[in-house]
Amino acid sequence: MFPSHVTLVEVGPRDGLQNEKQPVAAVHKIELVHRLQAAGVREIEATSFVSPKWVPQMADNTEVMAGIVRQGGVRYSVLVPNMKGLEAALPTKPDEVVVFGAASEAFSQRNINCSIAESIERFAPVVAAAHEAGLKVRGAISCALGCPYQGEVSADEVERVVKLMKQIGVDHCGVADTIGVGTPRKVQLAMERALKHYPLVEVSGHFHDTYGQALSNIYACLEMGVHTFDASVAGLGGCPYAKGATGNVATEDVLFMLNGLGISTGIDLEALVDAGAYISGVLDRPPVSRVGRALLAKREKASA
Amino acid sequence: MFPSHVTLVEVGPRDGLQNEKQPVAAVHKIELVHRLQAAGVREIEATSFVSPKWVPQMADNTEVMAGIVRQGGVRYSVLVPNMKGLEAALPTKPDEVVVFGAASEAFSQRNINCSIAESIERFAPVVAAAHEAGLKVRGAISCALGCPYQGEVSADEVERVVKLMKQIGVDHCGVADTIGVGTPRKVQLAMERALKHYPLVEVSGHFHDTYGQALSNIYACLEMGVHTFDASVAGLGGCPYAKGATGNVATEDVLFMLNGLGISTGIDLEALVDAGAYISGVLDRPPVSRVGRALLAKREKASA
Numbered sequence: 068m069f070p071s072h073v074t075l076v077e078v079g080p081r082d083g084l085q086n087e088k089q090p091v092a093a094v095h096k097i098e099l100v101h102r103l104q105a106a107g108v109r110e111i112e113a114t115s116f117v118s119p120k121w122v123p124q125m126a127d128n129t130e131v132m133a134g135i136v137r138q139g140g141v142r143y144s145v146l147v148p149n150m151k152g153l154e155a156a157l158p159t160k161p162d163e164v165v166v167f168g169a170a171s172e173a174f175s176q177r178n179i180n181c182s183i184a185e186s187i188e189r190f191a192p193v194v195a196a197a198h199e200a201g202l203k204v205r206g207a208i209s210c211a212l213g214c215p216y217q218g219e220v221s222a223d224e225v226e227r228v229v230k231l232m233k234q235i236g237v238d239h240c241g242v243a244d245t246i247g248v249g250t251p252r253k254v255q256l257a258m259e260r261a262l263k264h265y266p267l268v269e270v271s272g273h274f275h276d277t278y279g280q281a282l283s284n285i286y287a288c289l290e291m292g293v294h295t296f297d298a299s300v301a302g303l304g305g306c307p308y309a310k311g312a313t314g315n316v317a318t319e320d321v322l323f324m325l326n327g328l329g330i331s332t333g334i335d336l337e338a339l340v341d342a343g344a345y346i347s348g349v350l351d352r353p354p355v356s357r358v359g360r361a362l363l364a365k366r367e368k369a370s371a
Numbered sequence: 372m373f374p375s376h377v378t379l380v381e382v383g384p385r386d387g388l389q390n391e392k393q394p395v396a397a398v399h400k401i402e403l404v405h406r407l408q409a410a411g412v413r414e415i416e417a418t419s420f421v422s423p424k425w426v427p428q429m430a431d432n433t434e435v436m437a438g439i440v441r442q443g444g445v446r447y448s449v450l451v452p453n454m455k456g457l458e459a460a461l462p463t464k465p466d467e468v469v470v471f472g473a474a475s476e477a478f479s480q481r482n483i484n485c486s487i488a489e490s491i492e493r494f495a496p497v498v499a500a501a502h503e504a505g506l507k508v509r510g511a512i513s514c515a516l517g518c519p520y521q522g523e524v525s526a527d528e529v530e531r532v533v534k535l536m537k538q539i540g541v542d543h544c545g546v547a548d549t550i551g552v553g554t555p556r557k558v559q560l561a562m563e564r565a566l567k568h569y570p571l572v573e574v575s576g577h578f579h580d581t582y583g584q585a586l587s588n589i590y591a592c593l594e595m596g597v598h599t600f601d602a603s604v605a606g607l608g609g610c611p612y613a614k615g616a617t618g619n620v621a622t623e624d625v626l627f628m629l630n631g632l633g634i635s636t637g638i639d640l641e642a643l644v645d646a647g648a649y650i651s652g653v654l655d656r657p658p659v660s661r662v663g664r665a666l667l668a669k670r671e672k673a674s675a
Contacts, residue, residue: 247665250631251590279586279624279661280631286555286587314661320583327554327584357583357618361551 070294072331075318076110076271077103079346080131081146083303083315085115085122087350093127095349097134102345103300104138106338108318112165112297115146116156132159144205153193157200164197166190166237167207170225171214187231194236206237207273211257212249226260233264240265241297244284247277247314251287258288271295274316276302276355281316282324289328296321301343302355317356319343337362374598376635379622380414380575381407383650384435385450387607387619389419389426391654397431399653401438406649407604408442410642412622416469416601419450420460436463448509457497461504468501470494470541471511474529475518491535498540510541511577515561516553530564537568544569545601548588551581551618555591562592575599578620580606580659585620586628593632600625605647606659621660623647641666 080096080103100111113135119126128145135143144163147153156164168187169175175183197204208228214220229240240261244254254272261270272288273296274281285296299315322336340362347354354360384400384407404415417439423430432449439447448467451457460468472491473479479487501508515529533544544565548558558576565574576592577600578585589600603619626640644666651658658664 248631250628252632276583277661277665278627279580279583279621280628282583283587283590283628286590317583323582324554324584324587327552328556357581361581 068292069289069328070292070330072294073289073325074110074295075108075321075332075334076112076144076295076297077108077300077318078112078273078297078315079103079300079303079318081112081115081125082297083299083301085124086304087124089350091124091349093130093134095346096127096131099300099342099346099349100131100135100143102338102342104141106342107332107334108339109140109333110142110144112144112146113161115148116152117146117148129155129159132161147193147197149189150193150196153196161202163203163205164193165205165207166193166232167209168228168232169209169214170220170228171210171217172224173217174210174214177216183228184231187228187235190237191235198236203238204236205239205241205271206232207241207243208232208261209243209245211242212244212253213246215246222256222260225257226263229261229264239269239271241271241273243273243297244275244281247275247280249274249284250280251283254284255287255291258291258293262291262293267292267294271297273297275304275314276316276320277314282320285316285321286324289330298322300339300356301347301359303346314355317343317354317359319354319356319358319362323358372596373593373632374596374634376598377593377629378414378599379412379625379629379636379638380416380448380599380601381412381604381622382416382577382601382619383407383604383607383622385416385419385429386601387603387605389428390608391428393654395428395653397434397438399650400431400435403604403646403650403653404435404439404447406642406646408445410646411636411638412643413444413637414446414448416448416450417465419452420456421450421452433459433463436465451497451501453493454497454500457500465506467507467509468497469509469511469545470497470536471513472532472536473514473518474512474524474532475514475521476528477521478514478518481520487532488535491532491539494541495539502540507542508540509543509545509575510536511545511547512536512565513547513549515546516548516557517550519550526560526564529561530567533565533568543573543575545575545577547577547601548579548585551579551584553578553588554584555587558588559591559595562595562597566595566597571596571598575601577601579608579618580620580624581618586624589620589625590628593634602626604643604660605651605663607650618659621647621658621663623658623660623662623666627662 114128142162145161146165298318302317304315418432446466450469602622606621608619
């Protein structure tokens, strides 16, 4: 059942940086994307078209998209929260757009002030317009393994959103453990529900490493044949030293495991570590990635 | 194949602290053991009887063993490098002793200046004497997944040491990924070799999280039915911020996964996090455990 190839969707430039407190200049975001694609990354979530009032870090979305020197074979996606976001995104020519919904009713109410069903319904015209423009639409189901407000989230609740996304024509279904509380068997149960409605090739996992569980969760997904995962270079998207850390799984750590399993990705680990070191240097803190830290320490030792 | 119960062998007081640069007073080590057993830990590697010239941190071994108020049902083990160590250990009344050998010839030569075969042979009278004293002997095979000097270590090399340990009467076989480079399939291949010569109940895994792989490796072992693992509270035994970090997997992180999988351990997570916070306070740095950090941050937020 193990896949021979895995696609890693790099979400560092968007999900990774969006909550970063210190402003990161567009030039650095663009350079990060360049380094990622040079390392062999073929899917990059580059930015989002969300109101700068809510996510000031992504206010430079158009500048970032314009500054990226596109590389053949690489797909660039952007997150859009609504039609206004899509309209702003379209002129920047992304390959895909990402829409989202929570599996937890409590989270949906608290976060976007409407029910899950309403939130997905509002995306229906966005999906239609994206398709009209020739774009693929990825759907992200947040809080699929747990919610900061309601606690446990059942597989039934996950499947409900999967079906709603399918109904409005979303092409791809990403199951996201936003708060990192998932463990392997629970993740498999959630994934099974996505796979009831989407083919293997259009299901992906998005795991946070807040509780250190992300790699075992990915391993459990690999055993089901799932072969697309989001990951964030240097573990961007939540510093474990800070309170309320969210902690996207680090791309380097996932790649190390995949390399060990003999699963190809097309990504060069050393070049990826370089990309992580680059953005960590911009942020002036060490990468959260354990592989990044270990390999950088090894290099330093070798050159000493 | 999944076990319903897992035994976690807490190695923080010994393997975790042995390379700690700042001296830790015996009273703190004793208190750590008390907190661990109060949390429900039932196997504790308490100290080692190695020359204080080599491991100054463990020079207080007799004091530590004498200071621990033993709890019924808890087994206390100590590491011994030779007959002299065993003789020093016996009066302190451990339940088990731990002997060791490397799977890598290069490591054995560099580390203890003799071949693997010689190193195991030297343990034969130690094992016999330990048995005579009524103690169980655990064997630890270091560098079973990789070696800092020779790089790759094959399953054949692992099996060779397993057989040598079996020949001298070692009761239990622990497969240790000393440098943390193992990934799930390779770990399973190494474990298979241990299981050719030892029953499931006498095989354990010892994983380092230097590259973030420990939990997925443990998960892969669980799938084989292996149900005993070493772990180190707060991730003692290698700080990822430091060069040459070794990074024992944190007991809290393993327990979080096992709890999620519905596998019992008898250990209370919150009490374990307390024990990790205690020793982290002594060392004046945050726990390396991701679960420890996340739960402590949650508590702080709740009380704010």
